[in-house]
Amino acid sequence: MPIYKAPVKDLQFVLHDVLDVSQSDIPGYDDMDADFTKAVLEESGKLTSELLAPLNVVGDQEGCRLENGVVYTPTGFKAAFEQVKEGGWTGLDMPEQYGGQNLPYVLSTAVGEMFSASNQAFTMYQGLTHGAAAAILAHGTDQQKDTYLPKMVSCEWTGTMNLTEPHCGTDLGLMRTKADPAGDGSYKISGQKIFISSGDHDMADNIVHLVLAKIPGGPEGIKGVSLFIVPKFIVKDDGTPGERNGVSVGALEKKMGIHGNSTCVLNYDEATGYLLGEENKGMRAMFTMMNEARLGVGMQGLSAAEAAYQNAVEYAKDRLQGRDVTGTKNPDGPADPLIVHPDIRRSLMDQKSFVEGARAFILWGAQMIDAAHRSEDKDADGLVSLLTPVIKGFLTDEGYDMTVLAQQVYGGHGYIEEHGMSQFTRDARIAMIYEGANGVQALDLVGRKLAQDGGKHVMAFFDLVKSFCKDNGDDDAMADFIEPLKAASKDLQTASMYFMQNGVKDPNHALAGSYDFMHLFGHVCLGLMWAKMAKAATSQLAAGTSDAAFCETKLTTGRYYMARRLPATGMHLARIQSGADTVMALHADAF
């Protein structure tokens, strides 16, 4: 059975020593002193490692089942969900008015990492609910908010997002689900939606589906899409669930992973729906919370890598196989532990340096989202919008690769299901696909975000790197970090320049390099995070910290990232600079 230990110490380091949250002037941050966040993180660490982690394998092996139109979750999920609700963990960052705790998003993100790392499939039930509630909060009428939010914040009712149809995923303008006005202000929703996470289950009294559909006679394509609230049970005037609505489970999908989450085909047959937001502005309403949703999926890349890494480390310390080539380390045993071998360490260091760098990147992103929402900081909003596709695409690609590395440490034992390492890989795979496949993230980054507001936000990013390098360029203790960061950032600027110079005459020159640009950008971001963490660690060491070992480990791990991972930027740049010619040359029939 895989283990999971909550990384409270490292989360505290990022929150306080790197991001310095309690000193920020973002409203609500002044309450976040180290004792408070530690108490929250330790409590959620206990819940996730003791309650949710042991259910992770159960969820994978049992999966959900559909019987007579009703979906049942795996053994233990329902009871665990009750405990999560009772602990108030489902509405940490939601308004107090609706039963939430109004805590900063950065803290609920730190908590969210633990939930997701301990049990991704389980956490998706509350994750989707949070997303649907956030959309209602942003676009609902007062009545809609009062009807749905208190129940959804507590997860007494859960939520779903219904976008995909059999013939359209990315290109939602092709949507066929329709919404006929019923005459009483409501609509009759008919059509089929697929890949609906948490689409039906036995853990809530009601399920609030947010459904994209077209009102007949509206504009063509994506401009004619509206968003509707379609509850599984129509809510009575007294606020309780009443009559069953016209939505049914067509099938449960058989998936590569996240078996514990009920991914449904949902059939809508004149189901009663209520317009959320304005007519034909459905995409805008659905995507209001896009930065948060995508950051949340990026976090799944990190959390899967963290969980897999922790187990790989344990296995590498326990499993005796071969001898250290520089001299026996375990003379009393039949062999040395795997961790003595350089190539096992190469793998573990790849994982460790990714996980810690990604953690800082995610929490920095969450802090910018708080700044955007709580302080109306437009620069933070612009920068986090630019970085969102990087967070989502780069971290889920890399996170997946890290689960593969962790699985490899186990050798054959990683391939059989008994040890749970295969599950981390299979579960992590979905994060590269949902909430906008990673190729779409790259397109969003290069085709839209890069030039947004005249390129202001990418320039702000470069300035940020530049000023950090300038401020710390004379510090010998930082030399291992500043030079590689400068070089990587230069590669990123050269790539941006290439797009500007060549993308205008042929957009394919930019788009053919979009995926590499996303990864190049991701490495520079993690390089920046490592440089910032190194700065925090060297400062603490200079001040005579009581935990020098932690700081030294942080510096070594950072040096590894700078020396061994950042050189990837040169490869991505070369790929980008080769342009679109070889990419686009073949006729479709020649493939």
Next chain:
Amino acid sequence: MPIYKAPVKDLQFVLHDVLDVSQSDIPGYDDMDADFTKAVLEESGKLTSELLAPLNVVGDQEGCRLENGVVYTPTGFKAAFEQVKEGGWTGLDMPEQYGGQNLPYVLSTAVGEMFSASNQAFTMYQGLTHGAAAAILAHGTDQQKDTYLPKMVSCEWTGTMNLTEPHCGTDLGLMRTKADPAGDGSYKISGQKIFISSGDHDMADNIVHLVLAKIPGGPEGIKGVSLFIVPKFIVKDDGTPGERNGVSVGALEKKMGIHGNSTCVLNYDEATGYLLGEENKGMRAMFTMMNEARLGVGMQGLSAAEAAYQNAVEYAKDRLQGRDVTGTKNPDGPADPLIVHPDIRRSLMDQKSFVEGARAFILWGAQMIDAAHRSEDKDADGLVSLLTPVIKGFLTDEGYDMTVLAQQVYGGHGYIEEHGMSQFTRDARIAMIYEGANGVQALDLVGRKLAQDGGKHVMAFFDLVKSFCKDNGDDDAMADFIEPLKAASKDLQTASMYFMQNGVKDPNHALAGSYDFMHLFGHVCLGLMWAKMAKAATSQLAAGTSDAAFCETKLTTGRYYMARRLPATGMHLARIQSGADTVMALHADAF
């Protein structure tokens, strides 16, 4: 249901236009004219695409089942195996004396690609049999050969390889299975073996287990390991299966993939075994055929990538989603096919350029194995021994990554099991682990092969690249290939030099870079293959070929590899040159 089309034309191109097999003076090659190989490939292409490919999903979904100690294969496997046997496909390269066809290994490898691509789990039953038969052929007594080989060459009986035990996989010196002399020349084998592919099933009258075990009183560790033939049913004097031997199935492993193959825990309880080869020389006997076995697994990386790629191409042409940014390509449809989008093409070109390069690499390796065995060419033997860990490690890593890319083209439809794309990924994953995990391949390459015979073989490789570049350096048509190949080869030489200069004072400086070296070497090999294929294509174009489109496509695909994949060598070199310091610095407790 996934499709599979046999790549006969491309295999013919490699065999005849690149390797020029029928002009080779390797014994047996003179019969391999283009008409003959085409007939063989077309016949096996028909069998694999029509019979084995449709059973691939069946095998995955049903898996094998263990009932009352007996393993049953998935529906259709048994009947298909009969057809494969009847067609004579199981002993293509085996001696005619034992019922084989004595064809060159290079041709059986080309056929093997199709078998593996169409149904990896199924093909493993005959693959393991081939490996076991080859060991008996090399080390058996005449009586052993006469008893087992005719049945194994025809796959009337199948074979297995028993190395791994619960506590040891890579480090076989820790083995506990013992072989007590029975007094009559035979031995009593007792112990437990795990991860035994094709360990038991219902498709053969007997199963010939090759089992590594220790004879009590022998040398410690790996030097005291012997190899035994342990048939499931003890063979009677008349050559037919008799009494049940003391070997039983302890369990069927639940695995991430290759569900159609029966991976068993086998318990040996005083089973009768017969020494194969010499006492205490078991490892040597087991590994005699190592180059072939590892090349065969490397081929699985290629074949999984090929099968997944073919389906990704079909989907990319069929699925309508979004519009070409440079102008609508399918004005009569609601959207353009995925294949118009640059990032989808980037993915498909990565896959295509890998598959075709890997195919040439594998067949070149097989040709060298033929030269080593049939012509006793020691240089070919040395070079293919050097390249074997590259073929196995690099091609299975890359092949796996390509199945992930192919799956991604399907978006959410790639994550559900319905389309079969998840299976390609899950099946391909094992090839990175078995037959020596890829980290062990890297160790073999850098720790053993590189310096073998005074570094003679790696120098021969560099000479080969150098003379190719020299011979073609003045040809303008080859410019896109020669310069990148030179640069990549220089990176490889620099890395080798780094190991020589730094590995002596601290072997960790070499071993910490071993995995990157394996990938760096792999890219240079594929670069060389592409340069050779480009040469063949330009020659044909210059001579006025009737299939200019094929040659032009080959050149474009090669240019893609040189421009977009070869720059990875710089990254790997930088990682190698960063040495062991950051890799080895942390105490085990700091992870």
